[in-house]
Amino acid sequence: MSLLTVAWSMCAGACAIIGLAQLFLWMREPAHRVYLLSAAMSFAATATALIELALMKSSDIARYGRLLQWENAAVFALVVPLVWFVHLRLGSRRRWLAALVTSLWCATLVINFLFPQSIVFAEIVRLDVHATAWGEPYATASGTLNPWVLLPNIASLLILAYVADAGLQSWRAGERPRAVLVAGAIVLFMLLGGIQAPLVDAGLLHTPYMISFAYLAIVFALAYELAESTRRVSILERQRAEALADAREAHAEFERLGRASLLGELAASIAHELNQPLAAILANAQAAKRMLAAPDADREELRAIVEDVVRDDKRASDVIHHLRALLQKQRSHHERLSFAVLLRETAALVQAELQAKRIRLTLDTGASEWLVEADRVGMQQVVLNLLSNAIRALRDTPEADRQLRLALSRQDDMLCLSVADRGRGIPAEVMPHLFDPFYTSNTGSFGMGLALCKRIVEAHGGMIGVGNRPDGGAEVRVTLPLATRHA
Amino acid sequence: MPEARPVVFVIDDDASLRRALERLLRTEGYAVEGFASAQAYLARAPYDGPGCLLLDLAMPGIDGLELQQRLTRDAASLPIVFLSGHANVPESVNAMKMGAVDFLTKPADDADLLAAVRAALLQRDTQLAARERLATLSAREREVMHLVVEGLRNKEIAARLGITEKTVKVHRARAMEKTGATSLPELVRLAAEDSPPSPPDRAQP
Structure with a gap:
């Protein structure tokens, strides 16, 4: 059993497996060319190991020379991808150096095949057969060196310089583990291989060529670094996705809280909305009971009562449904809706509040066919918020001036909602903080109203602006893109 | 002289509730007239006979309390039973001070409602009788x-x-x-x- 054969074959096998793995990864993600380069290097290392094995078993000078030519070709196939791998992976600025190394190696390859005994030897005088420590024979060549061998040696030094420089840059840029692993492994093992081979060539060291083992180490280190960084990226991506999901949830919760606090403010108004139909149902039911107690119950009247009861029940459940939608933790759901209808529905919710505060509301809803692509609950929240702000703004206004105007208008392909009050307007020092969450100029409010409105409006591709009107009071303007007619 | 049927004037802006109250009152044999607003009631020809008002507190335009204020300037005004969506203590105290017969909260039970109306009508009868004698x-x-x-x-x-x-x-x-x-x-x-x-x-x- 030849230990040399076993060792070099295992080396070749390991390189091939790494190469296949990298090739597989590249096929899954063709955009990541580093995988392809890494695969090419691994297969080149495989070839190097096999040729080295053939070299040490060879007994014919001519064959040995040819094998040396192919050995150099394999080195070329490893070194050139390696340089570009470093370029891609460490992001070196000295691209010209990588190009220079590539051209030197191209020249080396050409020259290598011009000489029958490769670029290494001008003439191989003889093949020496040595014995390993355990007595296994292997061949090395001795003869006169080819002066051109300087070319690949210079190229190797340039590679070392290039990789070391790229590694240093990457280290400084903060990519320390990657710099150490990529540049460190390449420099260390290139040095080992690059020192051992010329020593063997010069006859100063009696061992077989062992470049392939250095290459195996390099290929392994690079593949490991790639896998590790892919793993890190995927962890980071997962964390990012989780953080995004958390943020989205927090936003939704904020909006829900905003709505809840808004509804708290409007509780009296909403209670009234619910109370009316309930009172009507009770009165109707008791009227019916009394009518049925009489011998000549009027069937028509009873039918009318039942119809009214059904209608009022629907009215009450509409209010509840509406409230539930506003309070629920639900994902936003975009639909095509008529803003005029939405405005009327929402204004109805604050009707009782307006009456109690003796505020006159003017509603100018424009054309009901002005549609927007929007989340109904979100839009209602915006309108409710603006109404509630305006109602609060009118708190200390003399009764004659308690006016609030809601108007819809159209500007090209935008819908414009204006909420204007005749209150005292917004003080200059408050103006810059209006959209800050938690900033509040009126105690008792949650203070996120406008911040939430802005978020919701902007999520719909719209804008919101606040200003004081020249004739007193404040105006909030919301613009939203109109839905295209035939989308 | 046969007693005229007492008239209950129901003033509430909610059409459905107004209809229901009218029905309930009719089962008691009262004549009922409904109005959607205080203005509509004020526009009606003055009424001199037995009767009372069933008045909603919160209404657009002139609200219940304001209507009460306007009506009680005239000593001959009809007694008022208030019906309010939410019990508001200052408002109810105010209304009672101004001479309201009762202040009910919606939804009101028929027994309470009819009792209040009966009390108001009784007050009106006393009022009319006194006026007759004063005449x-x-x-x-x-x-x-x-x-x-x-x-x-x-x-x-x-x-x-x-x-x-x-x-x-x-x-x-x-x-x-x-x-x-x-x-x-x-x-x-x-x-x-x-x-x-x-x-x-x-x-x-």
Whole structure:
């Protein structure tokens, strides 16, 4: 059993497996060319190991020379991808150096095949057969060196310089583990291989060529670094996705809280909305009971009562449904809706509040066919918020001036909602903080109203602006893109 | 003379609730008239017969309390039962001070509602009866009665009206007799149903 054969074959096998793995990864993600380069290097290392094995078993000078030519070709196939791998992976600025190394190696390859005994030897005088420590024979060549061998040696030094420089840059840029692993492994093992081979060539060291083992180490280190960084990226991506999901949830919760606090403010108004139909149902039911107690119950009247009861029940459940939608933790759901209808529905919710505060509301809803692509609950929240702000703004206004105007208008392909009050307007020092969450100029409010409105409006591709009107009071303007007619 | 059927005026901006209240009241045999707003009620021809108001508190335009204020300026106004969406203590106190018969919260039970209406109608009957009796007084008797109610003594009244104390006593006795009042407090209550005459000399006290 030849230990040399076993060792070099295992080396070749390991390189091939790494190469296949990298090739597989590249096929899954063709955009990541580093995988392809890494695969090419691994297969080149495989070839190097096999040729080295053939070299040490060879007994014919001519064959040995040819094998040396192919050995150099394999080195070329490893070194050139390696340089570009470093370029891609460490992001070196000295691209010209990588190009220079590539051209030197191209020249080396050409020259290598011009000489029958490769670029290494001008003439191989003889093949020496040595014995390993355990007595296994292997061949090395001795003869006169080819002066051109300087070319690949210079190229190797340039590679070392290039990789070391790229590694240093990457280290400084903060990519320390990657710099150490990529540049460190390449420099260390290139040095080992690059020192051992010329020593063997010069006859100063009696061992077989062992470049392939250095290459195996390099290929392994690079593949490991790639896998590790892919793993890190995927962890980071997962964390990012989780953080995004958390943020989205927090936003939704904020909006829900905003709505809840808004509804708290409007509780009296909403209670009234619910109370009316309930009172009507009770009165109707008791009227019916009394009518049925009489011998000549009027069937028509009873039918009318039942119809009214059904209608009022629907009215009450509409209010509840509406409230539930506003309070629920639900994902936003975009639909095509008529803003005029939405405005009327929402204004109805604050009707009782307006009456109690003796505020006159003017509603100018424009054309009901002005549609927007929007989340109904979100839009209602915006309108409710603006109404509630305006109602609060009118708190200390003399009764004659308690006016609030809601108007819809159209500007090209935008819908414009204006909420204007005749209150005292917004003080200059408050103006810059209006959209800050938690900033509040009126105690008792949650203070996120406008911040939430802005978020919701902007999520719909719209804008919101606040200003004081020249004739007193404040105006909030919301613009939203109109839905295209035939989308 | 056959008693006219009492009329309950229902004033509520909620059409459905108004219809339901009208039905309920009709089952008790009342005539019912519904109005969607205080303005609509004010636009109606003045009503002089037995009846009362069932009045919603919160309405657009003139609200319940404001309507009450306007109506009670006139002593002949109908008694008012308030019906409110939410019980608001200051508002209800205000309404009761202004002479409301009752202040109910929606949804109101039929027994409470009808009892309140009955009480209001009863008050109206008393009012009408008093007014009928007051109508039989002569101008001088009325004048004397109001001054008595104001708390003036016979001598002061005589001085004020430029008549003798004895004549005052006669007018006073006749006013008590005609109105059927057996005591001064009863006379006071009755006189409240009548607006005092305002002779020119009463402008400056």
